[in-house]
Amino acid sequence: MVAKPLAQPNRPRVLVADPIAGAGIELLTQACDVTVAGSEGSPPIATMARQVEILLVRSETKVTDTLMAEAPSLRLVGRAGAGVDNIDLESATRRGILVINAPSGNTTAAAEHTIAMMLSLLRNIPAAYTSIRDGRWDRRAYLGVEARNKVLGVVGLGRIGLTVARMAAQGLGMEVVAFDPLIGADRAEQAGVRLAELPEVLAQADVLTVHVPLSERTRGLIGKRELAAMKAGARVVNVARGGIVDEQALAEAVRSGHLAGAALDVFETEPLPADSPLRGLDRVVLTPHLGASTEEAQVNVAVELAEQVLAYLRGEHPQFAVNAPPLEPMESIRLAPYLSLASKLGSLGAQLSTGAIRRVVCAYGSDSTESAMNSMSAEALAGIVGGFTELRVNAINAKAIASERGVPVEERRSVGGSDQDPTLLVTIEGDQTVSIGGEVIAGEGHVTSINGFPVDVKAEGQFLVVTHHDRPGVLARISGLLAAADINIGSVGLGRDRPRGRAVLVMQIDDPVPAPTLRSIQVEAGADSATLVTL
Secondary structure: OOOOOOOOOOOOOOEOOOOHHHHHHHOOOOOOOOEEOOOOOOOOHHHHHHHOOOEOOOOOOOOOOHHHHOOOOOEEEEEOOOOOOOOOOOHHOOOOOOEEOOOOOOOHHHHHHHHHHHHHHOOOHHHHHHHHHHHOOOOHHHOOOOOOOOOEEEEOOHHHHHHHHHHHHOOOOOOOEEOOOOHHHHHHHOOOOOOOOOHHHHOOOOOOEEOOOOOOOOEEEEEEHHHHOOOEEEEEEOOOOOOOOOOOHHHHHHHHEEEEEEOOOOOOOOOOOOOOOOOOOOEEEEEOOOOOOHHHHHHHHHHHHHHHHHHHHHOOOOOOOOOOOOHHHHHHHHHHHHHHHHHHHHHHHHHHHOOOEEEEEEEEEOOOHHHHHHHHHHHHHHHHHHHHHHOOOOOOHHHHHHOOOOOOOEEEEEEOOOOOOOEEEEEEOOOEEEEEEEEEOOOOOEEEOOOOEEEEEEEOOOOEEEEEEEEHHHHHHHHHHHHHHHOEEEEEEEEEEEOOOOOEEEEOOOOOHHHHHHHHHHHHHOOEEEEEEEE
């Protein structure tokens, strides 16, 4: 149907491009002229969007750069749900269009579906149903296992992951062990969760469930090596995003018998292709992306989105802003390389950090403006936490999200006082402290210090970061091990505190370093640590 616009003067025009619950539309009509697309004979969405200030979508409508270019009045795009893969965020930010989403309205639905998938897998319910529908009655063939006293491994303790953990621990009597570098031990304990590093979670889990967003840092997070590290007879559940779990590797692990089964609601390609290796496998439960498909969740996300739109129209900051607010044009141009660098420094610090993150300190030169510091801190936080929260961190919500996850953020004007000081310094404090400094040189971001050791490498590409004692032969041994693995070295940066003291080696490489080579570097080259990072 098409809602008849009220056409009152000065009322913002809203286009609801994809179906959302009527409760959200009713809220919007209090302050807006609302048009709902979808009736027979309606113009194309791109044509309808030319006349509106606010566009609301689900996953069906693709909000492309072309669509936004043809909608000169558009200033807000809202997504009824969490994922924003169908919205060109870079283009929206460049055009000064704010993007918001509604990530918490479907928390219960997604968590319940996760538990349902796990129980279906443990008790062989889909296969048993199929057999009895086909006229068989074979109770012995579908002997299951109980959830009680089993270990549930949770990767990512955002809203959904934490809800799943509570349901499993408090409702099913499971022991829950989880990996999330942004959650403190006290908060995890309140939810009945024990924190551990990812390798320990993989080794202990009877059932592994993932609840992180899909990003470059989480794509393939659970791959062949991780699946092999799980105990024989374990099971894997994914109701988060397709691509986090390597589907080919998962199918092989189930087919070989190493894993007892898997349950997936999301896939790398949707709809699931007919030739997917997951189709036809016994002990695999598949559903067509139903995590948020409940009546209640659809109402919740529609209302949550509408309330944020109304808050925005009142001049307030929406709770779930997805992209950073636009800077003034000249400041945006000047800050662009610094914003990119801040994100890279945060990402590098996070990849070098281990254990819980308890505080982040961002330090800048004494001449930095408040808006510049705020925007650069947001980018640094996005680099640090972006891979392990379902929300995208930005200048609007960075501090609120960090506070929600128990990570205080401090900004200082305390670097850049001398020629040796970096322009930006991002420090991550936790079980260990990692500090990454950077400069913009000839318009390009450079990493200029790691934990106080001076280096100079362009902040782009893959790197091997090695900490060691400074002594003859270390570089040669590491280079030899990389050569033996057919890994080419692009550049080398070396920093040390004094001759034959502590040192850090940063090697830009063309290919990923396999785990056995990383271990060999530590053993054969005598390195304290060897970490592969990507910027």
